[in-house]
Amino acid sequence: MRTPSFGAGRAVAPHDVVYVSLLCEDGEHTPAEHAAPDSAVGVDRGVAVAAATSDGDLFDRTFRTPKEHERERRLRRKLSRQRKGSNNRARTRAALSRLTGRVRARRADFAARTAHTLCAKNAVVVLERLNTTNMTASARGTADAPGRNVRQKAGLNRAILAQGWQGFKLACQNAARRTGTRVIEVDPAYTSQTCHPCGEVDPRSRESQASFRCTSCGHTAHADVNAAQNTLSRGWTSSLSG
Template structure:
């Protein structure tokens, strides 16, 4: 089973500079390759007979370009080839015109060493270790835990002011044949006020951003909007904002991983609502000819949904399910919050408030999110995949 281990690097000034250069070159290769693929699709749509623009063609062109362009020779060849492989997979999974450009101001530099056998990890003491990366040499890192298994690849990335390395290791474990509690199941309702509610009546929640942090983020974003692009002050503001939002992302990921581990360890089946977060958080501004309504209210709801990390929690459940043989089932979420679990009556009036559910027919009372989670569980048992 593949497991990731992430560590904070402590590179020298020269090594940090090389990492930045490698990241910039990989970004240029990605954007060039994406441009070639989009142009090839446009020409094919116009009826021109051209060879398929895939990984192998672009890898040959990259090898030819490295003989002519000196700046391409700076980065190791295998991380550039891996960038093209990632681009090829993204285009096949999402479509060529749905893959995003890697903009200089928004993209965080990263690159991957696919040859794990060339990555050597050593422990130096209680808090420090070092690993040997091609062309970078020995790089020190914070030893928070020991990597288990054989290293398959190493990804170096920058988050804020720090560089990190993610080791993908084969730990030798396999998914169990069956869950320890094969008859157990739970329904999950993901909400805005309460992050996760279960059909068992449990409410999992956590404050990801304190009021003071929210106010500081608002001030930093206001300051950033008034500063000139490319200025030193803007760079310092972006670094402070990245540090603040990084802490929030870490708390959200930690909450999702811990909650998913608890739920998957206790249940053989976890039923989730099939939520299309991208569509749910689409802007309500509309167009010039047909402007939207309640734009500010919809913007606030979008921020609340994204702040809860619904998609990240789903990925955390899928990751935890590998070790417990838990099945993740997704069902249609329509009217789960308006349906009475005991009698099945559907009406908007059943939900008195955000947290109170009272059926107008049978008088059943419960927490609104718990009632929705129980309806989700019922749909999971009756669905074809359940």
């Protein structure tokens, strides 16, 4: 199926220019129009990879290597045994903060690069509006996927939180100021269990973290890419309704 295009954007969103100029508060130049005005992309901040797009691009990287993970665990254990106020404890704390700082910098770098790539290519970037409470609730089986693999989902939720999607959104908004991109957020409910081509909603279609197979039409796709395509459609709908 053809993904709805934002080509009709001229007609449906005459307020574009106003929106963009409001963001231009630091004197940085924001183009009145994006270089590719008809382009749009949906982004799923997924579980199998850090970010997947409706174009089928997967963005991912390791923020903390297994070795660093182990070292952090050791340092934390050591810290808990050391006497408060001692020099040794201060040294351990410093080592720990160097380690977490490195991981944080990597994450920020990933967010900035991915955001820049997406905004340079697209006039509209549609993101899922995620919030911590909903994601934690879905682990207990109340929201997106009722009650399946509860423990596994709890782990996944932690992983998503750790990947810092809030930072990614800010990076997109920041990159958008230089490219004239519009960043839209949409409700992500059921995007991961809806078949993009046929619209069937079934939690069983999501076979695993990475694979989607529609129980109705048999369509198969990378699960996060399928979700990103639904996110894009939703952004199109929400921009039509203003």
